[in-house]
Amino acid sequence: MKSFLQTTSLCLIFLLLLIHSGFAQQKTIKGVVSDEKGLPVPGVSIMVKGTQQGTSTNGDGGYTINVPSASSMLIFRAIGYATREVAATSSVLNVSIRETTGDLDEVVVKGFGAQQKKITVTGSVSTISGKDLVSTSVANVSNMLIGNAPGVSGLQQSGEPGRNGSAIYIRGVSTYAGSTDPLIVIDGVPEPPEQTYSRLNSMDANEIESLNILKDASSTAVYGVRGANGVIIVTTKRGKVGKPVLSASTNFGFTTAANLPKNVSSYDFAVMRNEAIRTEQSTYGVSAFNDLIFDANDLWKFANNRDYLPSEVAAYPGLNDAQRAALNASPALYYSSRDLFKDQFGGRGPQQQFNLNIAGGTEKVKYYTSLGYFSQGSILQNTDYFGANTNSTYNRYNFLSNFDINAVKNLAISVNLSGQFGTTVGPGIDGGTSLGDRYKIIMQYLYDTNAMMAPGIIENKLINSIAGNPGTPSNPLGRKIGSLLGNQNSIRNLLASGSETTYDSRLSGRIGAKYTMDYLTKGLSLRANVNYENNYSKATTYRVTLPEYSVRRNPVDPNVLDFFGGERTSSGTFNPNPNHNSVNRTFYVDAGIDYARTFGSHNVTALVLGNAQKYYLPFDNFNTPSGNMGLVANVAYNYKEKYLAEVSVGYNGTEQFAEGRRFGLFPAYSAGWVMSNESFFPKNDYFTFFKIRASYGLSG
Incomplete structure (x- = not known):
């Protein structure tokens, strides 16, 4: 009995020692994760290497985690930062992580939301961060792309506020629906081809997290016919775990014309016009223009900037010597030289932007909300005359709210709500429904003017040099230019076109769901997205009857101007513009299966997804629907991030093609070799990365 008790006691003591040893191996680590500037980083994922044990930093960057032993390794991961592994050698472990702008660990968003590390991408993809976009401080996102990515060029068709976006060309020009525009995808939702840049250029750049440009067939094949001209994928910002972070930003600036054409003098213009x-006459035997040639007396007036010859002043009755001397010394009103381009486009367009956003959340709910305001003026000189105005302005309000909700186990819900409300005021150009048309018409007003036309507004009166009877003392040049060059100047035509006010509003709502099925096999998940967008546009043109005058210097007192004309038959009228009144609706849905898993050194991702989109665009009073649908598959593989391969296929179609020819198959293949990850590659600070890649595919 005594022996049994001794044996039992020894076993209990040994068991207690084992338990104590097990607890002793558990170690609590505390610390703060900060960036390179020493600022705390919330939402950093911290995992014990080789286990499923982990946590994340709070709003102050702090964390607490238990590790099995002092030899454990902690892995710190965060979007936008390089992954870092640190040994758990101390109970207080403060860690600094660095941003990965342009880094190979950066995650690239590809077609239909697929994500890969930049180092493993085998297609041609360029990434522009939201920070880089905001730093450009230009009016809209399409202009921000120019010069920020290789293979991307653009053409700005107009400088009008609210209409000054650029057409983007990715690796040249191809076609889809007669268009050369790329496909724009915002938070996974493609924009209709008839409104390619509408929503993109209405976005506040402060809302954008990143922008990825897909340029080759291996990247765009999943979009099929719609990816013919490349794809621009816009990802907006989302909340992170941590305390609410309130941010505000503002900037002010001016826009001016970088270069303006220079006018010749009125004398040179008259000489060249005579020659023309x-x-x-010599070519076609036309004699009707004989009376339009400027004679020697006219040329003298142009050369000397005078409205009267000395002989005309001497012959004028009732003037004394002082009055004749004053009239001879008075500068011309009609024969003078003017810089018409500077007069019309020499202004400064003020620009200002404000943004206020808040972000934060918990493990259950994360949120990001942004409010923005943007205002831009025009370089057109601001002339206000009887309610008519030559200036242009653009004002826009933005809001964006993104929510990520982990309500139940394995299910994640994402909700996006956004809106843009803009008001554009500019010349009411007849027939100017496109940016190119408006620009051409406005410039034509200027080109139809000439160097000796009237100087616009004098003493709050619009001077039209051809008003009245040609050849009268009040209109000395009417007989020479009226029938050949029209009867107005550019300021008059801009004022007469009236003022067009366009109201645009865009509301978009998206809800997405992701269901993780790790209980079946690790890395498997289902997802679905539904989006509805409503665009409303309305335009009204206000036109007035302009009182127009001719002017001359009073011969008795040249400092006094005599005005002729000025009749006004009616007041202003408001007219709706049917070309700009519309309500456009877009409905989009997709559903798919994702798979991502690592087997030792082998990394595999796969995607199968179906999608459909329907949009209703009113043309010629018909609310005609149009749409497309398709099926997508993608598989990507890499071994130790050295040997890379990817296969993509898109099968989709559009109602814009004839029956029997609406669908097409678009396969693509790509491979890569990260030679710099090989052991034989020389390690130095100058040549740090080298990748060979090749791709082949079929795109729209």
Whole structure:
């Protein structure tokens, strides 16, 4: 009995020692995760290497985690930062992580939300961060792309506020629906081809997390026919775990014309015009323009900036010597030289932007909300005349709210709500429904003017040099230019076109769900997205009857101006513009299966997804629907991030093609070799990365 008790006691003591040893191996680590500037980083994922044990940093960057032993390794991961592994050698472990702008660990968003590390991407993809976009401080996102990515060029068709976006060309020009525009995808939702840049250029750049440009067939094949001209994928910002972070930003600036054409003098213009008329006469035998040639007396007035010859002043009755001397010394009103381009486009367009956003959340709910305001003026000189105005302005309000909700186990819900409300005021150009048309018409007003036309507004009166009877003392040049060059100047035509006010509003709502099925096999998940967008546009043109005058210097007192004309038959009228009144609706849905898993050194990702989109765009009073649908598959593989391969296929179609020819198959293949990850590659600070890649595919 005594022996049994001794044996039992020894076993209990040994068991207690084992338990104590097990607890002793558990170690609590505390610390703060900060960036390179020493600022805390919330939402950093911290995992014990080789286990499923982990935590994340709070709003102050702090964390607490238990590790099995002092030899454990902690892995710190965060979007936008390089992954770091640190040994758990101390109970207080403060860690600094660095941002990965342009880093190979950066995650790239590809077609239909697929994500890969930049180092493993085998297609041609360029990434622009939201920070880089905001730093450009230009009016809209399409202009921000120019010069920020290789293979991307653009053409700005107009400088009008609210209409000054650029057409983007990715690796040249191809076609889809007669268009050369790339496909724009915002938070996974493609924009209709008829409104390619509408929503993109209405976005506040402060809302954008990143922008990825897909340029080759291996990247765009999943979009099929719609990816013919490349794809621009826009990802907006989302909340992170941590305390609410309130941010505000503002900037102010001015826009000016970088270069303006220079006018010749009125004398040079008159000489060249005479030569043009004589050439016309000698070539076609036309004699009707004989009276339009400027004679020697006219040329003297142009050369000397005078409205009267000395002989005309001497012959004028009732003037004394002082009055004649004053009239001879008075500068011309009609024969003078003017810099018409500077007069019309020499202004400064003020620009200002404000943004206020808040972000934060818990493990259950994360949120990001942004409010923005943008205002831009025009370089057109601001002339206000009887309610008509030559200036252009653009004002826009933005809001964006993104929510990520982990309500139940394995199910994640994402909700996006956004809106843009803009008001554009500019010349009411007839027939100017496109940016190119408006620009051409406005410039035509200027080109139809000439160097000796009237100087616009004098003493709050619009001077039209051809008003009245040609050849009268009040209109000395009417007989020479009226029938050949029209009867108005550019300021008059801009004022007469009226003022067009366009109201645009865009509301978009998206809800997405992701269901993780790790209980079946690790890395498997289902997802679905539904999006509805409503665009409303309305335009009204206000036109007035303009009182127009001719002017001359009073011969008795040249400092006094005599005005002729000025009749006004009616007041202003408001007219709706049917070309700009519309309500456009877009409905989008997709559903798919994702798979991502690592087997030792082998990394595999796969995607199978179906999608459909329907949009209703009113043309010619018909609310005609149009749509497309497709099926997508993608598989990517890499071994130790050295040997890379990817296969993609898109099978999709559009109602814009004839029956029987609406669908097409678009396969693509790509491979890569990260030679710099090989052991034989020389390690130095100058040549740090080298990758060979090749791709082949079929795109729209």
